[in-house]
Amino acid sequence: MSELKSIHLNSLPGPHDISRVVLPNGITLLSRSNFNSPSVVISGYLNAGSLFDPGDKLSLAYFTSLGLMRGNHNFNFQQIYDRLESAGASLGFGASVHTTSFGGRALVEDLPLLLQTLSESLRYPTFPGDQLERLRARLMTGLAMRAQDTAEMASLTFDDIIFPNHPYGRPEDGYIETVQNVSRDDLVEFHRRHYGPTGMVLVVVGAVSPQEVQEKVLTYLGDWSNPQQEAAHEMPEIKPLSESVRKHITIPEKSQTDLVIGTLGPKRKSPDYLAASLGNSILGQFGMMGRIGDIVREQAGLAYHASTSLNAWISSGSWEVSAGVNPANLQKAIDLILSEMKRYVNEPVSNEELSDNQANFIGRLPLSLESNSGVANSLLNLERFQLGLDYYQLYPAKIEAVTPAMVLETARRYIDPDKMAIVSAGVAL
Amino acid sequence: MTNSTTKVKLDNGLTIHLKEIHTAPIISHWVWYRVGSRDEIPGKTGISHWVEHMQFKGTPQFPAGKLDKAISRDGGFWNAFTYLDWTAFFQTMPADKIDLALKLEADRMSNCLYEPDEVESERTVIISELEGGENEPLVRLGKAVQRASFASHPYHYEVIGEVEDLRAISRDDLYGHYRTYYQPNNAQVCISGDFDTADMIEQITRLYQAKPSTADVPHPARPEAAPNSEQRLEVKGPGETTFIQVAYRAPAASDPDFFNLTVLDSLLTGPSSLNMFGGGGISNKTSRMYQALVEKELVVGVDGGLSATIDPYLYEITLTVHPERSPEEALAAMDREMMRVLNEKVSEEDVKRAIKQARALFAYGTENITNQGFWLGYADMFDSYNWFEAYIERLETITPADVLSAAQRYLSPARRVVGLYIPDNNSKEGLE
Numbered sequence: 001m002s003e004l005k006s007i008h009l010n011s012l013p014g015p016h017d018i019s020r021v022v023l024p025n026g027i028t029l030l031s032r033s034n035f036n037s038p039s040v041v042i043s044g045y046l047n048a049g050s051l052f053d054p055g056d057k058l059s060l061a062y063f064t065s066l067g068l069m070r071g072n073h074n075f076n077f078q079q080i081y082d083r084l085e086s087a088g089a090s091l092g093f094g095a096s097v098h099t100t101s102f103g104g105r106a107l108v109e110d111l112p113l114l115l116q117t118l119s120e121s122l123r124y125p126t127f128p129g130d131q132l133e134r135l136r137a138r139l140m141t142g143l144a145m146r147a148q149d150t151a152e153m154a155s156l157t158f159d160d161i162i163f164p165n166h167p168y169g170r171p172e173d174g175y176i177e178t179v180q181n182v183s184r185d186d187l188v189e190f191h192r193r194h195y196g197p198t199g200m201v202l203v204v205v206g207a208v209s210p211q212e213v214q215e216k217v218l219t220y221l222g223d224w225s226n227p228q229q230e231a232a233h234e235m236p237e238i239k240p241l242s243e244s245v246r247k248h249i250t251i252p253e254k255s256q257t258d259l260v261i262g263t264l265g266p267k268r269k270s271p272d273y274l275a276a277s278l279g280n281s282i283l284g285q286f287g288m289m290g291r292i293g294d295i296v297r298e299q300a301g302l303a304y305h306a307s308t309s310l311n312a313w314i315s316s317g318s319w320e321v322s323a324g325v326n327p328a329n330l331q332k333a334i335d336l337i338l339s340e341m342k343r344y345v346n347e348p349v350s351n352e353e354l355s356d357n358q359a360n361f362i363g364r365l366p367l368s369l370e371s372n373s374g375v376a377n378s379l380l381n382l383e384r385f386q387l388g389l390d391y392y393q394l395y396p397a398k399i400e401a402v403t404p405a406m407v408l409e410t411a412r413r414y415i416d417p418d419k420m421a422i423v424s425a426g427v428a429l
Numbered sequence: 430m431t432n433s434t435t436k437v438k439l440d441n442g443l444t445i446h447l448k449e450i451h452t453a454p455i456i457s458h459w460v461w462y463r464v465g466s467r468d469e470i471p472g473k474t475g476i477s478h479w480v481e482h483m484q485f486k487g488t489p490q491f492p493a494g495k496l497d498k499a500i501s502r503d504g505g506f507w508n509a510f511t512y513l514d515w516t517a518f519f520q521t522m523p524a525d526k527i528d529l530a531l532k533l534e535a536d537r538m539s540n541c542l543y544e545p546d547e548v549e550s551e552r553t554v555i556i557s558e559l560e561g562g563e564n565e566p567l568v569r570l571g572k573a574v575q576r577a578s579f580a581s582h583p584y585h586y587e588v589i590g591e592v593e594d595l596r597a598i599s600r601d602d603l604y605g606h607y608r609t610y611y612q613p614n615n616a617q618v619c620i621s622g623d624f625d626t627a628d629m630i631e632q633i634t635r636l637y638q639a640k641p642s643t644a645d646v647p648h649p650a651r652p653e654a655a656p657n658s659e660q661r662l663e664v665k666g667p668g669e670t671t672f673i674q675v676a677y678r679a680p681a682a683s684d685p686d687f688f689n690l691t692v693l694d695s696l697l698t699g700p701s702s703l704n705m706f707g708g709g710g711i712s713n714k715t716s717r718m719y720q721a722l723v724e725k726e727l728v729v730g731v732d733g734g735l736s737a738t739i740d741p742y743l744y745e746i747t748l749t750v751h752p753e754r755s756p757e758e759a760l761a762a763m764d765r766e767m768m769r770v771l772n773e774k775v776s777e778e779d780v781k782r783a784i785k786q787a788r789a790l791f792a793y794g795t796e797n798i799t800n801q802g803f804w805l806g807y808a809d810m811f812d813s814y815n816w817f818e819a820y821i822e823r824l825e826t827i828t829p830a831d832v833l834s835a836a837q838r839y840l841s842p843a844r845r846v847v848g849l850y851i852p853d854n855n856s857k858e859g860l861e
Binding site: 253356370 | 452453454455485493494497498500501502503504505506521522523526549550551552553554555556557558559560561563564566666667668669670699700707709710711712713714715716723724726729730749751752753782785786787788789790792793795796797798
């Protein structure tokens with residue numbers, strides 16, 4: 001078995017085949033070659049997230065990220081997209097709490113096009129007024145659709161409850177009023193203050209050598225600087241709930257009610273993370289969605305989707321159970337889920353459950369690291385959370401070191417079934 | 430796309446299609462059955478999809494509760510899909526763990542139990558899946574447009590089925606459907622990845638050769654004549670956003686015109702990817718509809734696509750209307766763009782561009798073994814694997830004259846259904 005594991009480990013990204021350099025201007029560049037397909041993926045982020053949004057202009061980081069490709073000092077909107085789409089290439093930007101991120105792909109001969117477009121979008125956007133108004137209309141329409149989406153409204157409200165007065169509790173796409181408040185000057189100012197090479201991470205994976213990647217990145221981004229780039233703020237402290245909170249969002253004429261039940265979870269760098277992750281898999285992921293899937297879907301037949309997620313970020317995280325149920329079954333589903341959570345924090349998981357999930361976590365690694373985008377996402381995570389380039393080589397031993405006692409202890413540190421946020425969205429109760 | 434594959438047929442009619450790929454220690458294993466909603470009758474709609482669900486509910490060798498964990502324990506991922514024309518089951522595993530998947534699929538082709546209590550439990554799960562879809566305005570609009578587009582062909586019904594049928598279908602109905610369609614001469618085993626072809630053929634043969642074949646499996650559906658006049662419909666529901674979906678009767682995938690329409694689709698709404706995994710699309714901002722509708726602030730988004738089907742299905746264009754414009758304005762602008770392709774030849778450059786886009790999208794899809802396994806069987810469901818292998822070459826033979834005549838054959842307003850989703854602007858959203 002250990003010999004088989006070593007075969008897998010040798011094919012996984014590691015110090016032997018990941019190139020990592022920090023450019024003189026502060027950009028961290030990671031790359032790994034894959035000559036099995038004639039394509040290339042780029043992805044990355046800058047420290048320009050919605051944590052910098054003023055409260056009355058929530059969506060500013062997101063709006064700015066979408067505005068980057070609407071025109072730059074070399075090409076207008078049509079030209080930017082004509083160059084990309086004619087090549088069958090793609091590039092896009094988005095924003096979340098900590099970062100503005102980007103991702104793109106192309107046939108390898110178009111890597112210069114991708115990098116040039118990335119560079120011009122990041123460094124010299126012109127934010128044309130007519131394009132911004134079109135974007136605004138699209139954002140407003142998105143918010144109107146969000147208000148009707150039971151899953152999104154349950155999730156939004158849940159975040160607000162467990163992360164009160166905190167950037168993690170605020171939607172990066174804002175609200176109707178805050179999107180309306182954002183002006184072109186705001187975008188220009190946000191760009192000036194927060195876009196720069198310090199803290200930027202860029203990953204390139206595909207049919208290209210690390211040397212060639214480095215040369216090209218230096219060509220397009222090596223001379224970028226922004227002395228005015230601001231550092232991130234400290235995040236406010238987050239306290240767990242002192243009692244359960246129950247909220248329902250009424251959205252009329254919906255056939256299904258969406259439910260989110262949960263609490264705070266560990267941050268990614270927490271020593272609790274792997275034990276929490278394995279425990280979460282047992283609780284609501286493994287097989288047909290773990291214990292929660294078994295109780296809510298397989299045994300009670302109440303839901304097509306019922307599962308858990310452990311969302312671990314830089315400063316904190318959340319631990320959530322979500323399900324979509326017929327409104328008539330809402331309370332029954334809540335009761336079943338809470339009862340399963342009580343069991344989870346009262347009894348250790350079995351040795352068999354844990355070893356099944358440990359085997360899954362280790363065995364699936366080659367599958368998640370097969371494609372260029374799978375590898376690119378992994379390299380980004382290694383860098384974002386400072387996990388180390390040898391993370392995958394050390395991973396099996398770390399997973400195997402987790403015990404049922406550790407899973408239980410970690411569960412009790414975060415989950416108190418009497419102090420949960422219980423949120424639903426759908427027809428009136 | 431021209432790496433060699435091996436195809437053999439057993440005496441009982443089972444087809445085996447294999448492609449060795451040694452880039453990673455992974456194998457993707459697919460079993461395709463030629464059964465989908467196309468094979469259903471009124472009163473039993475949704476039965477193929479429900480049978481797919483029941484295939485996860487256990488055999489004597491792999492009882493429910495055991496088999497769902499077996500794949501995950503070995504580090505694999507798996508899923509199944511029911512579509513208009515086919516049902517597919519797949520597992521992607523570490524290469525040294527594939528035996529379990531091979532045995533599982535061979536076993537459940539013949540030995541699924543369909544226990545009555547499992548049937549009842551799954552009834553509510555599937556109705557829950559249907560209800561989740563009904564939450565979405567575009568699902569409701571799409572259902573109405575699909576129904577209006579076909580009067581008698583089974584493509585009239587959605588794969589999920591009608592809720593009245595889902596409440597009425599019995600255990601024996603399900604079991605009968607399973608025994609009719611899940612037969613070796615109605616199935617194809619497709620495998621891509623890190624294995625030896627001769628060994629794999631021997632293993633699959635051993636697992637399946639004793640299964641008897643049955644009489645030819647019924648596929649009664651026949652293409653329905655295209656409509657000769659436009660239909661318009663409205664769906665009313667909650668929200669504030671207006672959507673439009675326009676559906677033209679399209680050529681079947683095996684029709685040479687499918688490729689002409691693929692070029693048209695790229696030009697009109699941006700290229701679409703037929704990859705199930707790893708492919709994804711690209712943006713469509715230089716497409717004609719985006720330029721004519723989004724840039725003119727009549728809509729905030731436009732999307733279009735063709736589906737590869739056995740019988741002629743639909744070419745669909747979906748518009749999200751700008752909050753300050755009317756659907757009539759958006760439709761009028763869309764129609765003006767349609768008149769251009771109906772009356773003027775596209776340029777050679779337009780055709781070359783569509784081909785380059787298709788080549789890039791296919792390249793992205795070759796990155797993962799699961800997607801390559803997918804194509805081994807998928808193209809055979811509506812044509813043959815050669816359809817996939819020769820895809821780009823076929824596009825390269827297309828001329829602007831071909832595109833113009835295809836537009837005139839397929840994009841006339843008389844061949845379409847126009848559906849509007851009209852919001853009631855009455856969202857009484859509130860916190861309780």
